[in-house]
Amino acid sequence: MTNHDEAAAVRPLTLAWVSRHLEAGERIVKTEALHGGITAEIRRLTIATRDGSTRDLVLRTFVNVEHAEDGLNREADALTLLTGTGVPAPGLVAVDPTAVHCEYPSLLRTHLAGRTVLDDEGLETRVPLLARQLVAIHALRPAVRPPEYVTLTTADSVVPPKGADAAAWAAAIDVIRKPPPPCEGRFLHRDFQPGNVLFDVPPSRPADARITGVVDWAATSWGPADLDVAHCSTNLALLHGPAWGLRFSEAYEEAGGVLAATANERLYWQVRDGLACSEEVQQVAKTWREAGRPELTTRTVEERLNACVTALMDALA
Template sequence: MNRTLDAGERIIDVEPMSGGITAEMRKLTIWTTAGFSRNLVLRTYTEPASLQHAQDSLERENAALTMLSGSVVQAPELLAVDATAAHCEYPSLLMTHLPGSTVLSEAGVAERVPLLARQLVEIHAVKAEPRPREYQTMTTADTVVVPARADAEVWAAAIDVLRGPVPTYDGRVLHRDFQPGNVLFDASQDATPRITGVVDWAGASWGPTDLDVAHCSTNLALLHGPQWGARFASAYEESGGVLSENTRARQYWRVRDALACSEEVQLWSAPWREAGRVDLTPRLVEDRLDAYISMLMDARGH
């Protein structure tokens, strides 16, 4: 990636970044010939389990960042990509570093949820030509992991939802992992909350807006309680977003995403604890997932 730097520039510091699950993230500090520094971000796939998907993920992110470069969505600028490790030791992508930081605290969640909703509406409004690849869902009725303390009857009914037909939909650009851990906010404590960027576009896809909304709803339900999952879906529509008109379709996508989380809920929550949310114990997160599934399966929660 050194060939991407301007003549005379050099890397003076490398700092690991938290939050990455499938790839290693590093902030690079570059000293410029003008006498000041700038920051870049390097995403690298090194683990054997992630290497088999590295090329696909990097090609998706490459295409997504290229597509977003002319949109209103604040995303990193793509600088270089080596999806097959032809020039780097490992498959890698280099991009600009955005200001701000992730905010996962309980304080201020009511102010942040509408901002998250409006940001997702903007993402779904992006015009894409060519379109990203179709969305993927890996979860099946046979791969769901039912928590030990869960209501078995409710979960059995939820799993049956996956056995039903996939609802029809009008496709849009999806982030596919839109959630608080991938959204940056102004780091100034005294400032009115505002989003400064959206990161991690490795899963960018084409599919139903319901799926992106469902994913953020699941994350908010686990971070802050089931009621925030429902609140986010409402905020999305209040911001002009369009979801399926059919109640069954809405339930399908939300249940599908929540059940997908069951397979690796502890993997999801580990970065949250590392970021300071030590209250999110394995038991609490599983209990919140159980409560959220129950809410989705209750007609009053649709």
């Protein structure tokens, strides 16, 4: 077995666990670390099959992550539920949520074709695709609902960026001191954003891009559609500029999605997600740089977040 890099090495107990879930005569011949995740180590495993061909699996390992058991159980349940729904999600192979067999809690799933695309080029094509995909996810009505959503950000945990508009941020923090508006529940991904969506983009025909997969279902929840829409909007704003965050909400409604009834209710969720991002700007910026956007320094992302929050508060005025 060869490793693409040192970080790709699979720990011995985990390697043995994975091997027990392979078909007879199969073996792991290569491992490769995949970048883009914040909470999990992600590795692509190349499997040699009995007929001489290969196939790929993906191993997600949560190392010293709080609530890893809950996240892996949610992901396993979601992948099982999504089978046959038309939502392009991976298939579950095995899960060890409490590290009974592995060194750390782990999940093994099928590998999907495609890649994450974080470039500005072709964004006008991808945003409507993202919106239509999220509408399809929200349309799911599982017999057993996932756990109710939670929001961890509080008025005291917000971290205004250096140079932020103090008045706008103070007003935004006041927004989330209020109770959330009433909502109709939907099946939520809870981390739907460009880093968790795979695309096939023909090099000569970028307008023919299509989504091949949606990954990372560890936060699957039941709650307002606005939560997912706001999260994707914020990520688009930080990746590509504030105008794209506004465009995503429009695209979601154009695709048939239904948001909160009033503008102030919608803005509540958008403000809440923007403030939540303030707590992890440095880590998010680092992840995006590693994924091919070296110009997205922490300072650049902070400036975009400040512009996003300020614009939201201007709309509330």
